[in-house]
Amino acid sequence: MENALSLKGVSYKRNRRVILANINLDVAQGTTLGLLGENGAGKTTLMRSIAGVAKGAKGTITVKGQTGTIERKGLVSYTDNLDGFSRGAKVADIIEFYASVYPDFDQDKYRELSDFLDFGDTTKKIGELSKGMKEKFVISLTLARKAAVYLLDEPFEGIDSMTRKKIINSLIQWKAAESVLVISDHYVTEIAGLLDEVAIIKDEKLIAHEKAEKIRENGNSIEDYYEGLYEKGAADNDKL
Numbered sequence: 001m002e003n004a005l006s007l008k009g010v011s012y013k014r015n016r017r018v019i020l021a022n023i024n025l026d027v028a029q030g031t032t033l034g035l036l037g038e039n040g041a042g043k044t045t046l047m048r049s050i051a052g053v054a055k056g057a058k059g060t061i062t063v064k065g066q067t068g069t070i071e072r073k074g075l076v077s078y079t080d081n082l083d084g085f086s087r088g089a090k091v092a093d094i095i096e097f098y099a100s101v102y103p104d105f106d107q108d109k110y111r112e113l114s115d116f117l118d119f120g121d122t123t124k125k126i127g128e129l130s131k132g133m134k135e136k137f138v139i140s141l142t143l144a145r146k147a148a149v150y151l152l153d154e155p156f157e158g159i160d161s162m163t164r165k166k167i168i169n170s171l172i173q174w175k176a177a178e179s180v181l182v183i184s185d186h187y188v189t190e191i192a193g194l195l196d197e198v199a200i201i202k203d204e205k206l207i208a209h210e211k212a213e214k215i216r217e218n219g220n221s222i223e224d225y226y227e228g229l230y231e232k233g234a235a236d237n238d239k240l
């Protein structure tokens with residue numbers, strides 16, 4: 001199958017400190033990829049690089065054949081924690097902003113998503129939203145676009161476990177079959193059933209990229225595989 005997302009030699013430094021080192025990753029269209037790694041491993045930085053918002057990222061990132069940052073922004077749906085908006089901005093204003101900036105933003109789909117997530121009050125200000133409410137808003141905004149690649153960075157941290165299960169069980173239905181979904185989460189077991197592949201980051205490097213099916217065929221759970229690799233280190237670089 002055609003690769004929807006391809007990273008070649010992606011590196012990122014901040015204040016001369018290496019955050020990502022030579023990341024190579026190919027993801028076929030339709031794949032749901034779990035991006036795993038402990039705190040500070042570089043998952044957010046990698047997502048920001050793919051989305052074209054990490055300034056100074058080196059290497060080549062191709063999304064559906066496009067390598068330019070502007071073109072990529074049109075193909076990748078990623079919501080940067082809403083940090084760019086003032087605390088006084090209302091939910092309704094941000095929805096309007098999304099609709100005006102992204103031609104692929106589908107307001108009906110946004111409404112369906114936000115209803116499903118029980119996040120309906122558009123009069124609230126960003127600064128008034130709880131962590132979980134903000135996350136529901138980010139998920140709704142992100143998935144309401146028609147994109148080739150969706151990036152969800154630890155989307156469920158503040159969301160209660162019942163709702164988390166509900167979202168995880170239905171996440172796939174909100175993306176087109178050919179779209180890629182990259183999701184990072186600390187609750188590996190919870191999202192495991194959703195994943196087609198996992199990519200593991202440790203010490204600035206991609207130490208593994210493997211199909212979930214293959215991990216299970218080898219008698220491992222995704223969580224065991226992840227923890228085993230993390231403990232063992234980058235010795236066996238088991239890339240696809």
Ligand SMILES: Nc1ncnc2c1ncn2[C@@H]1O[C@H](COP(=O)(O)OP(=O)(O)OP(=O)(O)O)[C@@H](O)[C@H]1O
Pocket residue numbers: 014019037038039040041042043044045046
């Ligand atoms: N604004 C920043 N200034 C300086 N260093 C940063 C900044 N943002 C991230 N870093 C550093 O980059 C590294 C990777 O951070 P990143 O947020 O990408 O990791 P992560 O895997 O998403 O972590 P977490 O699971 O805790 O969210 C960390 O060592 C972090 O300290």
